[in-house]
Amino acid sequence: MTVKLRDLLQAMAEAPGTSGSALASRFGVTRAAIWKQVKVLRAFGAPITARAGHGYRLDAPLELLDGRRIAAHLREDFARSCPIEVFWQIDSTNSELLRRAQTGMSATTACLSELQSAGRGRRGRSWHAPLGGGLTFSVFRSFSSSMAALAGLSLAIGIGIVRALTDLGYGGLGLKWPNDVQVDGRKLAGILVELGGDALGPCHAVIGIGLNLRLDAQAGTPIDQAWTDLASIPGVPLPGRNVLAARLLGRVLEVLDEFEQATFAAFVDEFARHDVLQGRAIRVIGAGAERAGMAAGVDRSGALRVRGATGEYLVDSGEISVRQVSGAGA
Ligand code: BTN
Secondary structure (H helix, E strand, O other): OOOOHHHHHHHHHHOOOEOHHHHHHHHOOOHHHHHHHHHHHHHOOOOEEEEOOOEEEEOOOOOOOOHHHHHHOOOHHHHHHOOEEEEEEEOOHHHHHHHHHOOOOOOEEEEEEEEEOOOEOHHHOEOOOOOOOEEEEEEEEEEOOOHHHHOOHHHHHHHHHHHHHHHOOOOOEEEEOOOEEEEOOEEEEEEEEEEEEOOOOOEEEEEEEEEEOOOOHHHHOOOOOOEOOHHHOOOOOOOOHHHHHHHHHHHHHHHHHHHHHHOHHHHHHHHHHHEOOOOOEEEEEOOOOEEEEEEEEEOOOOOEEEEEOOEEEEEOOOEEEEOOEOOEOO
16 A cells, blocks of 8 residues: 555645654555655655654645646636646656647647656756646647748747736746746746647647746756746745646737737737847857857747848757856856
């Protein structure tokens, strides 16, 4: 007999300070079995403290994801048109929706997971999030258009994330082309858009979002760039994870509708208001080559405009690093 990790975590979140023996009798297992599962939860990054005489408690409040609660906070038409599935653990929410795209599903579908065993970032990187310390989810959307018409989609999704966080009272949010949401040059969220279907249409997009909520130094260790989390942004109490997921999902669905109607062209001005690269000296790291220049905004298809020594050129994929100018940079 073993206790499910989710149930144990939920019990500790609901009743901080419950002793090992109380948990053991509640779940009909031994104290040793509770301890064994606590060690597993800790290895996943759950901030559990155990002190003799004080029971188990979480160092930070934790709200587990619940599809019905997320749907209840969504606009009614979105809640009706977008099935939401919540996993405890999966390899990757993007991979799951890509797999399902092979067999067919609702035109818009959302998938969230508390844990990803193989979370993926852009350019072959991994995405790490401690249990309860982040939000990791993906949205599937089918389009009748060609894949070419989806140029700039990941930038538009970034705008959706900024809108959602602004609704919740956060400020100082920036977008780093093509897909990072930043605060003070530190990455808060990343977006991974993967396309499938017929290049000439119909096609589909799986849009994956990873957002840092509360990361400690240990959770941040595998991240190979400057990072931040929502809990470190002063002045705004950290929202519950279900409300947060609903706000993000709602804005993403809204952006998808706008994008489908009007392409990225409709978002150019809004992107410019959050563009952290604008006017900065950058290096464009592409397939095997690097080019330097000055970032000059994005065009109507979401390509980055760069002013180089020989004139302006467009970049539609790649990695950007901000060049160190008089001690500044990221
Ligand atoms: C990046 O910044 O490199 C993109 C990160 C995207 C991570 C999210 S987490 C949910 C979804 N599932 C994945 O495996 N990746 C995306």
